[in-house]
Amino acid sequence: MSELSHQTPLAGVEAPAGLAVSLREVTGQGMIDLRGLAADAAFMAGARTALGFELPVRPRTTATAGGVTALWLSVDQWLILCPRTNTADILARLGAALTGVHALAVDVSDMRAVIRMEGGGAREILMKGTSLDLLSAGIVPGFCKRMRFAEIAALLHVVDDNVFDIYVFRSYARYAWDFLCATAKDQARVRLFGPQPAPV
Template sequence: MSELYIDSPLAGVAEPQGLSISIREIPDRGMIDLRGLTSDPAFMAAAKGALGVDVPTRPRTSASWGDVRVLWLSTDQWLILSSRARAHELLTSLRDALNGIHSLVVDVSDMRAIIRLEGDGCREVIMKGTSLDLLDKEYVQGCCRRMRYAEIAALLDVVEDNVFDIYVFRSYAHYTWNFLCATAKAPAKLKLFGAQEVPA
């Protein structure tokens, strides 16, 4: 009997060398797409009961409870993150809790690739592929938002000050990986000076 085999989008890629920051794939993340109406108290209560935390209602924010993280995607959509091993349990809990309530719960763990950037200079590397100003005070731990990155749709998640996760659709995983490896090379490192004092 054949066994279920799960392969990550970037399985087998060579470890990048000569970069100014660390780049690696996060291969074992479970992801659930949740949709519902924040104006419906029954939906909000049921989602919290299943997840252990209120789904965020403020744009570009996230919420966490233990190993479960909830990213705001739009006014009626969230991405639920957990370990892949726990994704089925969460999916079942959400579907049971939301039974009879206008909502949608789908396991999308294989839909996206997640690439993590770590180290001083991550913001500068990411800004080579997007028009976002990541030096803005908005981009702190917990911030998440959709963006255009290297001309494709992506999701940015600020995990910590110098730790960022970029989510892209699986078919763009290698393209994004190669773009990051090229723009993060040590000789291409940028130093942003920011505001300067006017000499006396």
């Protein structure tokens, strides 16, 4: 009998030369869709027991501890990120801690592709595909937001000052990758609202 094998949406795809930033697929990422009511003390306590930290309750924020991160998606939804090898264990802990509580926890690790863009000018490149103002003061490490990117649904997570993870549904992975490769070409670089060189 043949063995099951996992293949990421962008397996074998490499970024072309001549990009203004670094671009790669994030592999080995486990994802759990967690739903419940933030106003339910039993749900929040159970999630804290299973994850080891409080779920973020402020819009567009994240919380991290022990290699696990929770991204706030809505008033009753969080995306739990962890190493893929730990997904089953964390899912089991959530199930045990939330027994009898109105909640849902589902492994969605294969639902999305994760593309990481890193480097100076990444914000300007991303803004070629979204109306979100990534130059505003509130877009700091830890920020996350669902957005329309290149006309598709996406999720943005600011990992660090110049490090951005873009989550897209698996079926759109190659489209999003090609869009980023095209808009990130060094000759297409733009510098918004910054000092401009004096004319010669």
